[in-house]
């Protein structure tokens with residue numbers, strides 16, 4: 001039986017994508033070779049990466065001047081690669097501290113320039129998104145994290161900023177429509193909402209680059225990958241291929257509007273049960289809670305039942321529900337590929353469990 005996969009990442013992928021990827025690994029398009037055996041410079045793979053780029057531009061609606069890059073090193077590499085490429089040592093970049101990942105991005109950026117943390121919810125264990133702050137008009141960029149995977153909060157509206165936004169979109173990438181124009185750079189590790197681990201998408205606007213004075217080794221310079229269409233060296237061919245299949249699936253399913261509708265429907269089912277059920281409660285401010293990663297805990301007086309509920313979930317094919325160690329409790333990650341029916345299996349169990357123990 002296929003499991004209900006609530007893992008935070010690597011995470012669920014659309015079933016038809018997995019099926020087609022498996023076929024391609026065995027024999028790519030019937031050519032008598034596995035996708036894994038193809039030269040990255042051959043016609044087959046260059047067609048894959050071109051299609052992936054075209055689909056990404058079409059699905060988001062990227063204007064002229066934006067480049068789509070397929071890099072390696074995970075979103076964590078972007079924590080340093082972004083300031084390394086964009087920020088001189090005597091310049092300031094603004095950062096919003098909304099969680100563990102944002103905090104790591106800040107730590108790396110401090111090596112390369114002056115970092116102004118305009119607001120932080122760290123003192124309240126990142127249970128909400130700060131909204132009152134001022135971004136200095138002379139900052140090079142304003143770095144935000146659109147969805148806080150560990151704490152279950154999300155920026156439902158992107159902030160107005162006098163300077164270009166730089167955004168870590170790893171855990172809600174392509175889950176909703178957005179206007180790309182305020183963004184100078186977007187990055188996302190594939191393994192949350194797009195494909196297998198191993199590639200990181202970077203979308204960068206050309207005018208952001210060529211400004212820093214430091215020497216940039218080729219492999220760290222975005223311009224190298226723009227110039228070579230992400231084929232400067234051997235790219236992660238399999239993760240790029242599977243990401244391309246997911247992009248096809250998103251387009252066929254109705255694009256970002258459809259992804260958003262589905263995300264809201266799933267989140268509504270889950271949060272309605274969390275709010276209604278006397279055994280459970282959410283851990284974040286209601287207005288900021290994420291459609292992608294829902295965090296909740298058992299009410300204190302029922303805390304002893306946590307293990308029992310986990311076992312019940314396991315018996316019913318639910319996996320990946322354990323909350324991150326810094327929050328505890330439960331985290332239901334509900335990325336693009338998750339069917340609402342899986343969420344309903346979980347909320348059904350929550351309701352049954354409350355009937356029995358409440």
Ligand SMILES: *Cc1c(COP(=O)(O)O)cnc(C)c1O
Pocket residue numbers: 009073074075076077101145147148149168169170171189190192
């Ligand atoms: C998972 C995650 C990361 C880290 O991604 P890696 O690809 O493992 O480096 C960074 N930011 C966010 C928001 C994430 O969810």
